[in-house]
Amino acid sequence: MGFLRNIGPLEIILILVIILIVFGVGKLPEIGSGVGKAIKEFRNSVGSDKKDDKEKK
Template sequence: MFGKLGAPELILILVLALVVFGPSKLPEIGKALGKGIKEFKAHTSNITSEISGDVDKKE
């Protein structure tokens, strides 16, 4: 119930972001958010591979 975001919810979030931050800041915020997500995925992938390597060594 609370885990899904549909199109109306996303549109509402985007409209609120547009009102709060303004049209000039939204591209910067989007770029920073995308960069943060990319770094998070890279770090989690690195941690996952380290854990897998440790598990393989113990076996």
């Protein structure tokens, strides 16, 4: 995640404000829930891949 090193707190706030303007307050919980589920599924799939690699050895 090298590209995230160059993002400071001001940039993060600016991105959040733009998201708030574009999607509105009502959609934020829905978007947050979707992003959270996607991250959880990604971590689970990466974790299961690591387990499969260990079992093959």
